Amino acid sequence: DTEVTQTPKHLVMGMTNKKSLKCEQHMGHRAMYWYKQKAKKPPELMFVYSYEKLSINESVPSRFSPECPNSSLLNLHLHALQPEDSALYLCASSQDPEGSSYNSPLHFGNGTRLTVT
Amino acid sequence: AQSVAQPEDQVNVAEGNPLTVKCTYSVSGNPYLFWYVQYPNRGLQFLLKYITGDNLVKGSYGFEAEFNKSQTSFHLKKPSALVSDSALYFCAVRDMNRDDKIIFGKGTRLHILP
Numbered sequence: 001d002t003e004v005t006q007t008p009k010h011l012v013m014g015m016t017n018k019k020s021l022k023c024e025q026h027m028g029h030r031a032m033y034w035y036k037q038k039a040k041k042p043p044e045l046m047f048v049y050s051y052e053k054l055s056i057n058e059s060v061p062s063r064f065s066p067e068c069p070n071s072s073l074l075n076l077h078l079h080a081l082q083p084e085d086s087a088l089y090l091c092a093s094s095q096d097p098e099g100s101s102y103n104s105p106l107h108f109g110n111g112t113r114l115t116v117t
Numbered sequence: 118a119q120s121v122a123q124p125e126d127q128v129n130v131a132e133g134n135p136l137t138v139k140c141t142y143s144v145s146g147n148p149y150l151f152w153y154v155q156y157p158n159r160g161l162q163f164l165l166k167y168i169t170g171d172n173l174v175k176g177s178y179g180f181e182a183e184f185n186k187s188q189t190s191f192h193l194k195k196p197s198a199l200v201s202d203s204a205l206y207f208c209a210v211r212d213m214n215r216d217d218k219i220i221f222g223k224g225t226r227l228h229i230l231p
Contacts, residue, residue, distance in 0.1 A: 042222065
């Protein structure tokens with residue numbers, strides 16, 4: 001079982017809805033990530049939080065809004081999405097507090113399968 | 118710019134045979150390389166990494182990878198394939214210009230034939 005927990009596992013939403021994806025890790029990692037993955041494609045980086053501050057935004061549309069309430073939690077708020085936003089959304093964390101960031105692999109959750117209708 | 122390439126979309130191997138999944142990299146400076154595996158409807162799982170040191174890196178589930186600097190390759194290997202190894206495999210490199218970003222290859226689907 002993964003040490004990164006994502007909820008919900010599945011989400012169906014209309015284009016006018018507002019919903020949120022949640023991610024939680026208790027490994028003491030200082031960096032948390034949101035990725036979007038289309039079928040049979042590699043994950044695409046969306047956002048990175050480092051020490052609870054947004055460090056990378058890969059030019060993601062504003063209908064996706066990340067939030068990091070504390071070092072263990074990461075949210076992705078969704079509003080006015082398009083059908084092409086349907087995908088698997090993966091959360092990941094990395095870096096033990098005492099380690100070098102270069103050495104640290106990503107630890108992924110099992111994702112939220114999002115369908116926009 | 119940092120990048121990795123996986124030249125094969127799919128690899129088919131008979132159960133019990135050795136397997137190789139290929140990856141080549143392009144980086145400025147020392148590479149920090151990773152292999153991940155993804156099973157259907159799951160997130161990616163870390164298999165192994167190369168930072169420095171021995172060119173042969175051992176990882177989870179009996180996998181290993183050979184780092185070859187002259188050929189800029191980091192191929193994933195296993196001496197004897199299992200049907201349960203069938204999955205999608207991603208090679209990845211850490212972007213040294215933005216140390217919180219990992220760049221993934223396109224992925225290689227591995228089919229182990231019983």
